[in-house]
Amino acid sequence: MPGLRAAFCTFLLSAAAPAVAEMPRLSLPIDCALGETxxxxxxxxxxxxxxxxxxxxxxxxxxxxxxxxxxxxxxxxxxxxxxxxxxxxxxxxxxxxxxxxxxxxxxxxxxxxxxxxxxxxxxxxxxxxxxxxxxxxxxxxxxxxxxxxxxxxxxxxxxxxxxxxxxxxxxxxxxxxxxxxxxxxxxxxxxxxxxxxGMWRDAPGYDRAGLFTAGFSTAVPGFDAVKSGAARVRETAPDQALVLYGHAFYAKPGDVLTLSAAGPKGEIFRQEITLENPQAQLFRAFGRHAPEDGWPQGDYRGYVRLTRDGRVIAVRHADIAVTSR
Incomplete structure (x- = not known):
């Protein structure tokens, strides 16, 4: 959940109050479609x-x-x-x-x-x-x-x-x-x-399910390593596999995890995984072996998306750098 997430900082400068005195009714504070964008x-x-x-x-x-x-x-x-x-x-x-x-x-x-x-x-x-x-x-x-x-x-x-x-x-x-x-x-x-x-004119719906995290590794990790963070790799060599994983909670049968990754030359993989019998917590991973001449050096980003009936519930991203070491 944006990890290092938005802490609420001090931002309380004085100003004159308008005449409105009742509890405000809130609209969505962003120009997007919930579950779509x-x-x-x-x-x-x-x-x-x-x-x-x-x-x-x-x-x-x-x-x-x-x-x-x-x-x-x-x-x-x-x-x-x-x-x-x-x-x-x-x-x-x-x-x-x-x-x-x-x-x-x-x-x-x-x-x-x-x-x-x-x-x-x-x-x-x-x-x-x-x-x-x-x-x-x-x-x-x-x-x-x-x-x-x-x-x-x-x-x-x-x-x-x-x-x-x-x-x-x-x-x-x-x-x-x-x-x-x-x-x-x-x-x-x-x-x-x-x-x-509550205070909403049209209250956003609530989904119990979500994603704890996403990360890159160089092999399919074990679940304990995913949960502890030990599986995460932030820098790798050109000859290593690139594996993206996502850690989900409270998913339902039929939910879909989409794992995709792209680098300096565009998308390197995209995989949809339908969850048939999910547990309270689960992880899924997908990746590619390095090509014969190795991955191009540079920055790679992966996205893990959890959807239900085509509606986006959660997204996590992960970054990894391919270097010459």
């Missing part, structure tokens, strides 16, 4: 302890996660430009731009401190209600402080800024500075959406 990946963590739990008591959150993540299916989609939209009417309270669109790594993590939200917009809806839109594309912010906006107005573009490694928008909802789960705004600590769809 995007999907909801992570929700607000409703577990008060050190664990994580989404509003449906499922696995789709991270410890301390403070928003709803809506993720694009690929980096290519981000490059084409996907608009971030105001979820409700209000007044722009603050903006930030100038954060580079770079996936977070252990090497650059320290440079993101204090700017985990990346390029962002915060909108004031009155009576202490605010929404926050994180990880937007550098240079794309289309509004300014003090500007009135309506639901669906363009705020900018989906990017890769801040504490993230996948292109997505992180929507945070606050009341008097405290995070609110838009699916369960009264924080009832029950399993399931609040009556009336």
């Amino acid at each position: 995007c999907y909801v990946e992570d929700y607000v963590d409703t577990d008060p302890g050190s664990g994580q739990r989404d509003y449906a008591c499922g696995l789709k959150s991270r410890d301390g996660h403070r928003g709803t993540d809506i993720v694009l299916l690929s980096f290519e989609a981000m490059d084409q430009g996907v608009r971030v939209l105001a979820a409700a009417p209000g007044i722009v309270a603050a903006t930030r731009d100038g954060v580079t669109d770079v996936a977070v790594t252990p090497d650059n993590r320290a440079g993101i401190e204090g700017r985990e939200c990346g390029n962002a917009v915060r909108i004031d809806h009155g009576d202490g209600w605010q929404t926050l839109y994180c990880h937007m594309k550098q240079g794309s912010i289309a509004v300014e402080k003090g500007q009135k906006v309506q639901s669906g107005d363009i705020l900018g573009l989906v990017g890769l800024s801040g504490l993230t490694n996948v292109p997505h928008v992180h929507l945070g909802v606050l009341k008097d500075g405290q995070i609110v789960d838009p699916f369960q705004p009264q924080a009832t600590d029950t399993c399931g959406m609040a009556s009336g769809g």
Whole structure:
């Protein structure tokens, strides 16, 4: 779930509140079609302890996660430009731009401190209600402080800024500075959406199933190595096999895992695997042996996609570099 996922950073600059006083009703904050060109990946963590739990008591959150993540299916989609939209009417309270669109790594993590939200917009809806839109594309912010906006107005573009490694928008909802789960705004600590769809005008559907991770290896790994992370290889030689794996949870019979990979000369494989009798957790892998003259040196990216009846439930990506060593 975008691993190193969108942490909710401090982004609470002062601004005058508009006259609207009731709880805002939210529209989707991104110009995409759920299940077709995007999907909801992570929700607000409703577990008060050190664990994580989404509003449906499922696995789709991270410890301390403070928003709803809506993720694009690929980096290519981000490059084409996907608009971030105001979820409700209000007044722009603050903006930030100038954060580079770079996936977070252990090497650059320290440079993101204090700017985990990346390029962002915060909108004031009155009576202490605010929404926050994180990880937007550098240079794309289309509004300014003090500007009135309506639901669906363009705020900018989906990017890769801040504490993230996948292109997505992180929507945070606050009341008097405290995070609110838009699916369960009264924080009832029950399993399931609040009556009336919570704060949503048209609440996104929920899927229990998802993907924990994807990775490259140089042979089909064992399940223990997949779960521990030991299977992941980030750099390899031209004569080694390239194997992509995906780790899924709560899949149903008939769900499809699609594993694909591409490198400097284009796609190297694509395989669809129909899950006939899935377990609570499972992994599948597919790959190719190196060609006789070896893989071309350069960067390779793989995608693992979980679909049900043609509807996208989750996507994970993995990267590996082929070097001359």
